[in-house]
Every structure is written in C-alpha cells, then in structure tokens.
Amino acid sequence: MFRIASILFALLFQTQQAVSAEPVTPAESPIVVYESTATYSDIKSNIEFAITGRGMIVTNTLHISDMLSRTAADTGLEAKLYEKAESLEFCSIMLSYRMSKAHPANMATCPLTLSIYQQAGDEDHTFIAYRRPA
Template identity: 35%
Template sequence: MLKILSACLVLSSGFFSTTVCAEKISETDALVTYKAADEFEMVKENMVMAITNQGLKVSGYLHIAEMMQRTAKDLGFNNVFHHAESIEFCSALMSHRMVQLDPANAAVCPFTINIYSKADSPEQVYVSVRKIYLQGDDDKAKAALNQKINQWLDAIVVEGLDE
C-alpha cells in the first residue's frame, strides 16, 4: 500500500521566504520516494543544483539503467528502467559527526539520490533517497543525528523537485 504524503519546507534566505512542496509517494524504514513533475534530465540537473546549493560537490554518478539494461537478458530479467541514475555526494561535516558516534558509520558515505523512470511509464520520473540509521553507543545522540541527516537529505530532494 502506497501512502501519498505531503512534504513542504519553508526556505528562507535573508529578505524573503517561500514554501515549497513535493509529492512524497512512499516512505518506509529504508527509503523515501517522491514523484517528480519534470523530465528526467531536468530533475537530475535540479538535484545536482540542490546538492551544490548545500556547498557540496557531486562525487559521482551511477548509471543504473545502463547496467540493468545491459545485463537483464543474460540474467533472465525484464528491463525495469527507462532511465535510472544515482548521484553520489558527501558532506565533511555530516561525515565527522557520524564517525564521532562510531567509526563504522563512514560506510554510510557517500550519500546517494536516485532518479529514475520506469520502462512501462517513461514520462513519469521518481526520486528516492535511502534513510540513514547510524551505529553508536549513545542512543540519544544517534537518534538525533539520524533525524538531522534524514531531514537534511529530504530537504535537498524537496529543493531539487521544487526548482
């Protein structure tokens, strides 16, 4: 069952503020998925802009659809994607905070935002992001940082969808 949820943020910078909304179509313990209103390349460009607006640099792109299309037939699968790419990026600030809880949390980086359209409905674009659950002995600090990082990732996606 998919729940349609609303995700709105109030963005402010100096002299003005604006409310932006994106259509969150599902949220599980592992992933948050949004429905985009623009074409794939525009959504990808807007996500990159939202990442760089945080003062971050994109470290790489994973061309998921190409790999899946190339290997599907040989492995006995149907092609699922029309387009699919993940954008990788990291934040030194968030990384330092995470490894202070537990050095194993370095495995969480890089963060990724996945943009895709399905083979059976190529005009509809989706964006998904993995929810972060950190390790550490301080449950209160861990819960607070999990929440902070997940809200930060959501804010990046929502900004990218509302460009």
C-alpha cells in the same frame, strides 16, 4: 540532533520542480521515495545544481538503467525495469562528521546517494529515493 533527511529534503525542494511534499513510502520505510511530474533530466540537473550549490561535488554517477540494459541478454534478466535510472553519490566532511556524531552507524550511508528513476513505460513520473539514516 542532526537529521540528514532535512538536508536531502532541502536538496529536493531546491530543484524548484513539482516534487511531492510527502514521501510516497511509509514513515518507517528504510528507503524514502518522492514522486515528481517534472522531467527526468530537469530533476537530475537541478539536484546536481543543489548539491554543488551547497559546496559538495557529485563524486560518482551510477548508470543503473544502462547497466541493466547492457547486461540483460547475458544474464537472462530481460524484463525492462526502468526507462531511466541513475544514482548520484556525494558527500562532504562536515556532513560525514555530523551524521557519525548523531549515530556511529550512519557512516554506512556515506557517500550519500540520491537515486533518480522512471519506471518502465512511465516517463510522466520521476522518483527520487534515498536511504533513511539511523
């Protein structure tokens, strides 16, 4: 059976950075999170390189921390949550097909999304997260 986790795991470890070998989240968690001591920019650029190196493209970058900062005063949500946070969306027809073949509900995970973030006040740790497919 096709496992998207193995593809994402390979992407993470192709970054050649200090990424934890095991997720920091429980095995049953719907979100898988890895922790790294590498810089945010190194993790992001190496993940982008790993994605494009597999013949895929990053179709969208969601600038989460910028959006939260920009709208904080207008929404009253002024507590800073992230130093930096972005989500990278990517996909390929073969991955989409294989995921859907493994379980029809997996189409809900397309495009694939990897989130990269640093928590407010902690630029020494970068986290990489993704949704666990069915």
